[in-house]
Amino acid sequence: MNKLLITILILFLAICFLSANPKKKDSLIAKNATVQKVGDGFIFTEGPAVAPEGRVYFTDQPNDRIHIWDEKNGISLYLEGTGRSNGMYFDAEGKLVVCADEKNQLAYFDENKKLVVIHEGFDGKHLNAPNDLWIAPGGGIYFSDPYYHRKWWGEGHTEIQNVRGVYYLTPDREISRVIDDFETPNGLIGTPDGKILYVADIQADKTWKYDIQKDGTLTNKTFFAPNGSDGMTIDNRGNVYLTSGKVWVYNPKGELIEEIECPEKPANICFGGEKRDVLFITARKGVYTLKMNVKGVD
Secondary structure (H helix, E strand, C coil): CCHHHHHHHHHHHHHHHHHHCCCCCCCCECCCCCCEEEECCCCCEEEEEECCCCCEEEEEHHHCEEEEEECCCEEEEEEECCCCEEEEEECCCCCEEEEECCCCEEEEECCCCCEEEEEECECCECCCCCCCEEECCCCCEEEEECCCCCCCCCCCCCCCCCCCEEEEECCCCCEEEEECCCCCEEEEEECCCCCEEEEEECCCCEEEEEEECCCCCEEEEEEEECCCCCCEEEECCCCEEEEECEEEEECCCCCEEEEECCCCCCCEEEEECCCCCEEEEEEECEEEEEEECCCECC
């Protein structure tokens, strides 16, 4: 057998081997890990936010409570009477910043668990109902302001802003509307370098991404994914996690790379645990965890 035939035979065998044994993609989910229920008996869980030490704070908004999930000790009550907190996020100083839609405010809890107002209103009128937020590296706050009528609002409370928008609050507490063309904005998250913001239009069932400018304004609106999202998070590979019927994971190019089924429809999501390698999912009456091979980002 001459050298040419031997070479061809080797190549043929190599192709057959690779076809029979394709390289398995790096899984986002830890080996043998499954979605685990870690708490139930709530009415509607929302707003998970990871504290610096890895504990996750989440809301049960209809009950006006915030609970804490600890990787070792389970779930405990943090506070009852929260201003109807919904979306939440910890700032660089470790303060828990919240969308408190009882009075349509952005606020935080001080060391005595007292609600301190950061901002309320736009253009001389109250906001529709701040829903979800993300705090950029420089301290500015992006938040969505859809309208979901709440039974705890007083008589005559109506949707007063003519746009269901997204707003940017600078570190100096100057506010501007940065998105005004969505049907119903909801979940949002930014990259840890503060350069890209992802925002879901939950009613249109689409998610878009924007370039963040130095002054906080947004440019280069680009279609990202054919799913809306109630809440979202991002991992250390830049993958974006959306919650819409299930958990959908898209890489930074907007390619779907994972689908995670949950016993209940997920509402919001974040990474928690001491190593930030536990996906924490709020899903209506229950909360769930899933061990991951990736980690969350600050």
